[in-house]
Amino acid sequence: MEIPLSHFEEYIDEPLLKRGLSYFKNGFVHEPEEIRPGDYEAVVEGSEDYTVKLSIRNRVITEHSCDCPYDMGAVCEHVAAVIFYLEQEELGLTQNTKKGSIKKAKASSSKPSKRKTLAQQVDDLLGKATHDELILFVRELAAKDSLFRDLLLASFAQYNPNESKTLYTKQVKTLIKVARGKYGFLDSSGAEYVSNELSSMLGLANHYIRKGNHKSAFFICTAIMDELISALEYADDMDGHLTDTIYDAFDTLATIAQEDPPEEVRKLIFKYCLTSFSKRSFSGWDWHLNFLHLAAYMLSTDSEMEELFKRIAAIPKSSEYEVKKAQEIQYDVLLKRKGESVAQRYLEQNIDNPSFRARAIQDALDQKDYEKATALANEGIEQDSGYPGLVASWYDWLLKIAESQNDTERIILYARYLLLKSHNPKRDYYQILKEIVPPEEWTNLVEAIVQEAMERKPYYRTDLVASIFIREEWWSxxxxxxxxxxxxxxxxxxxxxxxxxxxxxxxxxxxxxxxxxxxxxxxxxxxxxxxxxxxxxxxxxxxxxxxxxxxxxxxxxxxxxxxxxxxxxx
Known part of the structure; x- marks a missing residue:
């Protein structure tokens, strides 16, 4: 939720606003530090010390977070307290110290700070410290802080001669652990932090691809995907930071596949795709079926083809959409590796797949076998009677068949049916009718369609009737x-x-x-x-x-x- 500083009071519940003001007046807000331009961090003393983070752009708070346990709304009293601190000059407020004296209002920290940000202070320090001093500091901190040690080892995994996916997995886990905080939940701000850090990792993966190091790039992409899909279970990802990163990781993995990687990496990608699909870790997301597409693209031998087909055969029949899409992948593989006759036989064995039926109808039309095309379309109407959208698509095929035969009577029959039935029409059925119906019969036909549309139950087609009145310019x-x-x-x-x-x-x-x-x-x-x-x-x-x-x-x-x-x- 964005909060304009000019009227932030309207965005915060009054009891929280009052408590926040009390925290500020009683001197419980430590002076906010500007981490980088526009980003602030402050400690607020309460039952414990809580850390508040704010991002301010053009006097609008674009991001805010607090590590307190409050979860009854978007803004807690600690965030409110920091806002009061930042706006004290604008509001004409004064702050009591803990001894009871009065602090004069400072210049609003929401305005550009004259002193250096923490990021600038760090840059200055790194420029002045010697190489040996930095090595000693890092070595001692790594010995004392296991979290820092894990992050250090994983961040520079590319220099490890025993590089593996495990090293990058550890890095991703450490980043998530840092962002989750002590309560174990990854809030929106934490998700954005993880996403930003992993974007750098994916940048490294793309660098590896350009250098021909496809294996390291593979390790990075798969580590990110596996850990983030698990992290989504305990994360607030309403802004899509984590899911966008998974999409980016999958796209990078697909880029590796298209780069004609070494045989070892090709096999790694193929195995990873099949394993991920079988585990169903990504079920419910586009990536789940995308793994099958990528595996089909990467397979190289008949034994790998059979492995892929086994995974497809194991898909639960209850997952109807998934079954149909997987069948289409299997058809494409058969067509590529076994030829048209084998693929056609598979298509005919699974003709209840709407994609296959449509392909078969088009083939029959191309061969001018109108009887077969008509039979296939009618079978589709009967088979898919519970799916109005599919039924309409089979009637559209009947219309195409009639058009191919210049059968005026059936063209009018099917176009009229589709005009009345289709809520998402594939074509302009009204215009098809107008072009074929004799002018002297047109008005009577239109009046009949209008009457039927208004009487149709359970849903009147007033949208259709209105469109007819507009096209006929019947304004009254x-x-x-x-x-x-x-x-x-x-x-x-x-x-x-x-x-x-x-x-x-x-x-x-x-x-x-x-x-x-x-x-x-x-x-x-x-x-x-x-x-x-x-x-x-x-x-x-x-x-x-x-x-x-x-x-x-x-x-x-x-x-x-x-x-x-x-x-x-x-």
Whole structure:
């Protein structure tokens, strides 16, 4: 949640705001350190000492976190206390020291700091310390701090002659451990930290690829993917930092595959893909099936092909989508390695796969075997009767077959059916009908379609009827249709088309629905919506009518302060 410093009080619950102010006034907030430009860290004394981190850009807090256990909302009292510290000059606040004296307000720390940031101080120190001094410091710290030691060893794993995936796995685990903190949860800020650090690792992997070191790049990508997919179980990844990093790691792995890596690495990638798919560690994500695609791309021998097919055969039948997609991968492998006849036999054995059925229909059409194409489409309609989208696609094939045969009667039959049934049409069935139906029969056909659409249950096809009225330019009928709709959004959808013909009637409809909308909705955002439509009335030239609506709303809802304020802005 972003928090503008100019009115941060509106974003924090009042009890937390009061406690935060108390922490600040009582001197429990240590002076914030600017880690890098715009990023601050401060310790707040409470039942324990808690660390607050804030990122500020253009006087807006873009990121905030605290390592306290508070989990009842986005902002705790410790974050509020630090904000008060940063804004003390703007707010004219003073701070009591623990002895009871008064501290004068300091310059707001949300403004650019004149003193060096911690990052700059570190750079200065590294520039002055000798090589031997740094080695001694690192050696002694590594001996005392196991977490630092693990991070050090893993960060420079490329210099280890016994390099393996384990070394990079350890590095990723250490980064996650550092970011999780003492409560073991990876919050949004921690997830971003891990993602940023691993982006550097992936940069190293891409460097290895350019240098021809595909094995090290493979170790890095797979270590990142395996550890992050586990970390997602105890992480707040609403901003997608971790998932984006997994996508990047998989893309880098695919890049290795496309680079024609050495045989050892090819086998590693193939085995990793099959193992990951069998473990189902990535099930529910795109990567799960992508492992099959990549394994199919990497396989080189018939025995590897059989290994892949065994994994496909083991997919639970209940995972229908996964089964169908895996069959398509197997077909492509057979076509590439065993030839068209073997692949075609497999296709026919699994013709219930919609992708295979569509391919078979197209093949029959290409061979002008219309009887076979028609039979396949009709079988699809029967087989997939519970899936309206698939049924519509098989009718579309019947339409294509009829078009190939110039069968006018069936073209009209199927195009009419699809016009009425398809909510996501593949083609413009209305135009197909218009181009083939004789002009003298057109109006009667359209009227019949309109009547059927309005009578169709359980869902009336008013969207279709409206589109027909628009294409036929039957504006008065479109207005009558819109009158039956009860939402402001529906009315606004056709406003541009109706305003030039019926501005007064449109304003009347807005007036009626605005009043009903305010009666049924509470809250400032809804009041703003109502006022937006009042402004539309004014643009239609109905200022007097708009004033009547405003007057009625003021009389009926005079207790709603937020509504009164929004009406003042019209």
């Amino acid at each position: 009928r479109l207005l009558d249709l819109v009158k039956k709709e009860y939402t402001l959004d529906q009315l606004a959808k056709y406003e541009k088309l109706l305003a030039q013909h019926f501005p007064s009637e449109l304003a009347d409809l807005y007036a009626e629905r605005i009043i009903r909308y305010v009666e049924n909705h509470v809250g400032r955002s809804h009041y703003r919506t109502a006022c937006k439509y009042i402004r539309k009335m004014i643009k239609l030239g109905a200022r007097e009518k708009a004033d009547e609506v405003i007057s009625q709303l003021r009389q009926t809802h005079y207790r709603k302060k937020a509504l009164m304020e929004e009406l003042d802005n019209v």
